[in-house]
Amino acid sequence: MPVQVAWDRGRHVLRVQGEGVDAAVPASHLSLDRGGWRGEAVHLVWPQEAGHAAVSVDDGPSLAALERTLPPDLAEQLRQHRRAAAREHRRSRIVLGCLAVAVLGVVAAVVTLVTAPALLLDPVVSALPTDVDVAVGRAVEQSVVARDRYDDPVVEQAVERIGQRLVAAAPPSPFRFRFHVVDDPTVNAFAVPGGVVVVHTGLLRAARSADEVAGVLAHEIAHVLERHSLHALAQRLGLWATVELVVGGADSAAGGLANAATTLSGLRYGRDQERAADRLGLQILRAAEVSPERMIDFFTRMGADDRAVPDWLATHPDSVARAADLRARLARLPAAPTRPLQVDWPAVQRALRR
Amino acid sequence: MTRMHEVDYEIFGDDMQYVEIELDPGEAAVAEAGAMMFMEDGIEMETIFGDGSERQSGFLGALMGAGKRLITGESLFMTVFGNRGHGKRRVGFAAPYPGKVIPFDMQAIGETLIVQKDAFLCAAKGVSIGIAFQKRIGAGLFGGEGFIMERLEGDGMAFCNAGGTIKERELQSGEMLRVDTGCIVGFTPSVDYDIQFVGGIKSALFGGEGFFFATLRGPGRVWLQSLPMSRMAGRILAGARGGRGEGSLLGGLFMGDKS
Numbered sequence: 297m298p299v300q301v302a303w304d305r306g307r308h309v310l311r312v313q314g315e316g317v318d319a320a321v322p323a324s325h326l327s328l329d330r331g332g333w334r335g336e337a338v339h340l341v342w343p344q345e346a347g348h349a350a351v352s353v354d355d356g357p358s359l360a361a362l363e364r365t366l367p368p369d370l371a372e373q374l375r376q377h378r379r380a381a382a383r384e385h386r387r388s389r390i391v392l393g394c395l396a397v398a399v400l401g402v403v404a405a406v407v408t409l410v411t412a413p414a415l416l417l418d419p420v421v422s423a424l425p426t427d428v429d430v431a432v433g434r435a436v437e438q439s440v441v442a443r444d445r446y447d448d449p450v451v452e453q454a455v456e457r458i459g460q461r462l463v464a465a466a467p468p469s470p471f472r473f474r475f476h477v478v479d480d481p482t483v484n485a486f487a488v489p490g491g492v493v494v495v496h497t498g499l500l501r502a503a504r505s506a507d508e509v510a511g512v513l514a515h516e517i518a519h520v521l522e523r524h525s526l527h528a529l530a531q532r533l534g535l536w537a538t539v540e541l542v543v544g545g546a547d548s549a550a551g552g553l554a555n556a557a558t559t560l561s562g563l564r565y566g567r568d569q570e571r572a573a574d575r576l577g578l579q580i581l582r583a584a585e586v587s588p589e590r591m592i593d594f595f596t597r598m599g600a601d602d603r604a605v606p607d608w609l610a611t612h613p614d615s616v617a618r619a620a621d622l623r624a625r626l627a628r629l630p631a632a633p634t635r636p637l638q639v640d641w642p643a644v645q646r647a648l649r650r
Numbered sequence: 651m652t653r654m655h656e657v658d659y660e661i662f663g664d665d666m667q668y669v670e671i672e673l674d675p676g677e678a679a680v681a682e683a684g685a686m687m688f689m690e691d692g693i694e695m696e697t698i699f700g701d702g703s704e705r706q707s708g709f710l711g712a713l714m715g716a717g718k719r720l721i722t723g724e725s726l727f728m729t730v731f732g733n734r735g736h737g738k739r740r741v742g743f744a745a746p747y748p749g750k751v752i753p754f755d756m757q758a759i760g761e762t763l764i765v766q767k768d769a770f771l772c773a774a775k776g777v778s779i780g781i782a783f784q785k786r787i788g789a790g791l792f793g794g795e796g797f798i799m800e801r802l803e804g805d806g807m808a809f810c811n812a813g814g815t816i817k818e819r820e821l822q823s824g825e826m827l828r829v830d831t832g833c834i835v836g837f838t839p840s841v842d843y844d845i846q847f848v849g850g851i852k853s854a855l856f857g858g859e860g861f862f863f864a865t866l867r868g869p870g871r872v873w874l875q876s877l878p879m880s881r882m883a884g885r886i887l888a889g890a891r892g893g894r895g896e897g898s899l900l901g902g903l904f905m906g907d908k909s
Contacts, residue, residue: 315760329823331842331867333764334785339840339869341823350823350869352840388785395787 301340301351301358303365310340312351319349323367330377335384338362338377421523421530426470426490429526433490437474446477446497450647454639455495458510461637462517465584469521475513483598485512487519489526501648503594506639511581511591518576524569567614574618578625582632592626595619657774657807658738659753667751668744669809671731671772678732679741680779681772685729687742692735697727701779730775743772745811747879752816752835757805759871764843765800765810765836774806788845792862794831810836814877821868828863832878841870 299314309320321342329339329350337354353359363374408416446452459475471491480496487493493516495509503509519525565573581588599615612618657679658672668687671679680701689695699713731741745751751771754763764782773779782801784790790797802808812835821827821841828846837843845862848854854861866872 331840331869333782333837333839333841333843335842335844337840339823341869348823348869350840352869354839385785388787391787392785 299351301353301362303362303367305365308367310342312340312349317349323370326370328370328373328377330380336381338374338381417530418527421527424526426523429471429489429491429520429523431490432526432529433471433488433492436488437476437492444478444480446479448477448647448650451477451497451500451644454506454641454644455500455509455513457639458506458637459493459513459517462510462514462580462584462586466514466517466580467521471520473517473520485516487516487525489520489523489529491520493517493520497648500644502598505590506637506641506644507587507590508594510584510586510637511577511588511594514580514584514586514591515573515577517580518573519565519569521576522569522572524565524573528565528569570612570614570618571621574622575625578622582629585633585635586637587634588622588626592619592622595622659807659809661751661753665750665815666748667811668742669751669753669772670740670742671774672738672740673731673733674738675733675736678730678775679743679772680728680730680775680777681743682770683727683729685743685745685771686731687744689731689741690735690739692733692737692739693741694732694734696730696732698730699727701728701777728779732775743809745771747811747813747882749811749813749875749877749879750816752810752812752818752873754802754808754810756802756808760838760840761803761805762839763802763808763836764839765802766795766834767798767800769810769812769835770800770802771809771811773802773804773808776806777802777804777808784843786844788862789843789864792831792845792860793834793843793864795834795864812873812875813879813882814875817874817876818871819874820871821866823869824867825869826865826867827872828865829874830859831862831864832881833874833876834864834866835873835875837866837872838870840868841872842867 299312299317302311303309304311304320307320309322310326312319312321319342321340325342327341329341331337331339332352332354337352338359339350339352341348341350343349353362359374359378363371363378365371366374405416455475455477459473463473469491473491473493476492476494477500478494478496481498481501482496483498483502485493485495485499493513495513499512500509503512577591578588581591595612595615596619598612599619657677659669660672661667661669673679673693680698683697686695699709733739743751756763756777770779780801780803782799784793784795784797784799789795802810816835819827831845834843842865844865844867846865848857848859848861848863853859
């Protein structure tokens with residue numbers, strides 16, 4: 297250090313030497329002050345002919361040495377200043393630590409958003425009120441279903457009757473279920489948030505009985521009840537569109553929703569979601585007293601013939617495995633009564649071929 | 651025994667200064683990458699990873715030094731300009747913006763100096779350029795210098811650049827200056843650097859100085875600049891975007907020369 301500061305006990309003065317200074321300052325002239333660019337230094341100040349002179353000490357060992365050797369009242373002042381500095385140091389550490397944690401938290405959220413958006417997105421979507429589901433469903437209904445509707449009362453009523461029987465037996469929900477038939481040769485049916493289930497004519501043609509259709513509808517109803525489509529849609533559209541949904545309502549997001557129907561029809565749910573929908577669908581069938589065997593048959597048949605029904609497989613992978621899973625599950629359950637569906641399936645098939 | 655090379659220098663220019671360092675054979679100066687303006691025959695340039703002071707030993711030391719410097723806004727590498735010739739030779743250094751070069755006789759000011767980010771221009775080899783971390787939250791957030799400043803240590807000559815005109819002031823113990831944030835170039839570490847609320851909502855909102863002053867309290871020496879580069883850059887940008895031309899609002903309609 298360029299300047300030496302030491303307390304001379306014999307002569308009761310502070311010796312300051314260095315940088316062209318050689319002073320002996322009596323205790324009565326000395327005053328202490330805290331400062332330094334980080335508040336960690338203690339200034340020893342004494343008056344001179346013009347103004348004051350000061351020595352700034354900021355390293356711990358020197359301050360400790362001074363505290364030991366200075367006369368009691370000065371030493372006490374020094375102690376106070378050092379304690380104040382330590383307090384400030386601790387406080388700033390805490391605040392900076394909190395700031396760092398906050399920044400890290402934001403970074404972690406952003407990283408999660410980019411890499412695994414489901415983690416953050418799912419709770420947000422789950423918190424959305426069911427009005428959002430209903431609004432989305434209505435928007436999709438208006439934009440697409442009305443356009444491609446398969447206009448045959450026999451077919452439509454059949455599907456409606458099957459559907460509503462299942463809905464009556466399903467767990468209660470705020471949704472008003474509607475079933476629509478769309479003129480499309482691909483074998484597919486999909487769920488829209490809010491209670492809209494769309495069935496393609498292709499699927500109806502591939503089904504051998506009303507029970508098979510019931511199985512598919514029960515599965516889709518399950519998706520609606522669990523709000524899987526909303527989660528899947530939110531993930532596909534991304535966080536911003538979902539936020540727009542929340543803030544502006546589905547009407548404002550209608551532009552993006554024009555794609556929604558296409559998205560939803562091709563939507564591939566996660567494996568867990570599919571299993572969950574399978575199980576709930578089975579429950580609904582049993583509660584509606586419809587035989588679940590046919591649903592399992594349908595799945596098995598579709599899964600086995602991958603060349604004929606590529607669309608089905610695209611949206612319902614693992615059909616065979618899931619059919620097996622359902623069969624095993626069914627075997628463990630007690631037998632349930634069944635009532636036949638009041639649908640003239642041959643008539644429906646005839647209407648479809650018109 | 652001093653570790654520094656003792657260099658002679660000359661500063662040229664008025665408002666857009668540059669400095670010429672005169673090196674004896676064997677002496678060297680260390681500078682920010684890109685600061686060199688010219689060098690005479692005999693001066694050799696070498697890029698190093700540290701700052702050339704012996705404070706950091708070994709590769710890890712150099713790495714730490716370089717890492718800390720990147721945070722302060724200097725580049726990872728420093729260039730050393732050594733005189734390998736015979737006789738005195740000169741090398742010139744200049745800053746990339748208009749302003750002054752401030753010479754610091756480190757030995758005379760207590761061997762340590764805290765300066766704003768990016769202020770360092772060049773120094774005698776042996777001066778160490780490191781990081782000075784501001785731990786006062788208020789000062790860090792609102793003081794105008796951020797949380798990271800540069801710390802220069804050594805007992806040789808060091809040179810910093812600043813914008814505008816420089817004010818140097820020696821503060822007595824307890825004497826305080828309230829400074830416009832951003833106008834601080836540097837200070838000796840005994841100076842208390844903090845912030846103070848402007849006081850009065852009207853002044854804060856409409857006074858044009860923002861919500862906080864930076865305060866510098868002595869004892870110690872402080873260097874202030876009249877025109878921080880960022881402020882000038884902001885004005886130039888605003889002028890380029892607005893393009894209102896000289897004179898009144900209507901001037902653009904009737905005067906030609908819309909260049």
